Amino acid sequence: MKDICLDAIAAAHGRGVTYADARAVCIRTQGLHTEDERVSSLADTESVGIGIRVLLDGAWGFAATSDLSREAVTATARQALAIAGANRALRRPEGVAWCPEPAHREVFRTPMATDPFTVPLETKLDLLLRVNGAVLAVGGVRKCHSHMQFERRHRFLANTDGSVIETETVTSTARYTATAVNEEGAKTRTFEATGATRGYEHIEGTPLLEEAPRVGAEAVEQLSAKPCPVGEMDLILNPSHLALTMHESIGHATELDRVLGMEESLAGSSFATIDQLGSLVYGSPLMTITCDNTLPGGLATLGFDDDGVPGQRWDLIRSGILVDYQTDRETCRAIGASRSHGSCRADSWASVPIIRQSNFGLAPGSVSLTPDELVADTERGILIDGMGSFSIDQKRQNFQFGGDCFWEIRNGRIAGMLKDVTYQALTTRFWGALDAVCDKRFWQSVGVMNCGKGDPGQTARMSHSSAPCRFRGIRVGGAR
């Protein structure tokens, strides 16, 4: 595929072309789905093709094909040029401030102990069906769905900078959901080996089977749990929950293409405008958010982005102040940066690369603090675990979140389970209420597998990390 990319670059590189790249990708996935004692789906998926992007006289063109013959690739390069040419009249008057990047000739591969595609299907199915059996053995549980998914993504990227980059990344995930049913309704509880760029050792290292009785029991307990109170409460949020809140209220709000209005028509924009860079009080002084596309196991740890920029680590928010954005080569100069942070990714060979969220995390607390101590220090609050309902406005301010499981805290003790908890806030008000973060022993990464953005729509993956934290005085129970 390397030669195909070089042929494409040669075909796309002509008069007026200031940049071109060609990205040939082969994606192989394996998905196993079960329902109770049956295997509902076993599917192996493969997609191969090439996408060619050109910047011609300040106008972009992109064309993609699954036909990798030399003739088809050359024709596709010409299509990209024709599209760019057709849009000259609609180009940005000041041109595209494309940021330079050195040429890279490197190979990156996900480090892993066991290639999941070499593990027999029977082994994987046996684990899923045993998990289902353990969950269904819990009285009151009526249904268990489980699945595993593995992906190998082999990518060649060549561009007119002279870069020739090969990457091979492997992603593994497994998940199951117990459903308890009674006369009044149904409740679910989920457990997962959160998505990670790791091999099958990631599945083996997660106590999927061991946790099944607890997961089933918690689904049943929710049926008789007390409803969510209404009012202002302190919230203690586990990493398995906070990942999604961070994703929606920080991650999307700091994508520089959104901030600059380039996603206005679909995903929206951001309240965190560039005139506030260095001054916007995003949250409390405990809030330091660091992006890290070199994080071992991170879903956005891919070696290089699709602009040919290597993975980096940088602060987004420091002690509560917005200090940077997630950028690509097209946008980074708008904030005076001399180099992209390498946040540009496409979900397949057929998609245009756009800014996607990096791996990022909330820094752990600097003083010793355990989750038990955090609960003991909370007079009246709610502990939330896992992801649930989520919704946020198109400027990333007004949000409402649910969760997967909830416990009431009274006088420093867990006082029983709650159900149907929601909380509502404005982003900066919420992060301003952060008053405690557990220490690094409890810092965990959680994978987000299906982040949607772009038009045509694309999905992306990334990891968000934190330790359990507390937020004071958040409005709960507004959704009834």
Place this chain on the structure above:
Amino acid sequence: MTRQEAFDILDQAVTATAAESVVATLGGSSLLSCRLADNVATQCVRRADASLSISCAYGQSHGSAVTNRLSPEGIATAARRAAEAARLAPPDTEFMPPLPAREASQYADIEAWSDATARRDPTEIAAELEEAVGVVAAAGCRLSGAWSGRGTFHACANSNGLRAYHRATEAAFRATVLTEGSSGWAQETATAAGDVVPARVAREALRIARDARAPTEMAPGRYTVILSPAAVAEMLPWHLVCDAKATAEGRTFLRGKLGTMVCAPSVSVRSDPTDPRCPASPFVGGGLAAAPVHWVRNGVLENLWRSRYWAAKTGTEPSRGPTNLILDGGSASLEDLVASTERGILVTRFWYIRFVDPMTCLLTGMTRDGLFLVENGRITRPLRHMRFNERVLTALSNVEALGQPQRIGGSLVPALKIREFTFSSTTTF
């Protein structure tokens, strides 16, 4: 891909293994799109792809493989992977054998293709978008949006000799116009690209954006709302198509409600692939012939979605849909609904709708791109956007009036006037 080209590939797939039964499906699309932001073109794409899915079975054990490598070698590799998975899989008690070849005799003849859309040239689109940008820029505003033209096909064959093929085109333009402190939105969708006029869409989005300038805050609470067709399409009808098996197991909000009144008597929700206003495929999964089906008729829940397995288990017929979603309307215009409202809120569209509680179909979401207070039959002022939390069945039981249906993507829905709709918070713009 033509019918014959598709069948040639499917025939290879069906005969590539010694599996006892095989179902192969082939789908593909050719897309040309151009995206705008701040009056300039930002992402313009042409792409083509087709994907083959092969599902093999030995007895009740099945496995599948999908590939877009459609060479003989690519097909053979996918077929081998599917067959290997099927050999390893334990028997599936819900497995259904492939449909008989005679199923094809029930396919409706549905015309949903436009050569003009399929052959659209980037220069034609650029000229139309330039005109739309001109309309908005002349008003000192900014246009974002996307034009897309898509030709799709899907085809199916199985080891019983069944063959199915359908193709369709869709052209659409969605426009967001920004002023200082407000936005407006409009869209058109059609089979033929000539029926979508970007400048017309831009003018409508511009009108809404101008009307929405300088919004003021409204206290959250329960209000009569007038939902535009786009807002209705985003929020309401699809949730009424629930799986019959999950419902029988007590896992959906429609359990125990089949045959009962779940909505206002004026509400009927159905699918009809032959409706020329939003044509759809003449067949659904595995080649099952699609047919008109009422999900809700005059407020009564008439059907749940039944798989072939569940239909066989319960002695019923499988659902021959959903293909498209049609919420029958009336003859009133959006302006008529506003004129008939003493006090209410007009919603241009919704954004980021998610379940809060699937068991009661409680949804939450935000309003977006134009929210207006209506008093004494007139729009009196724009409002800051609000978050709603509302149950679908409550909203559809509170329908007071329906407008003229409009195509929004794969749905055909009217504007709705609904009383006591719950807004729970406001945002800052």
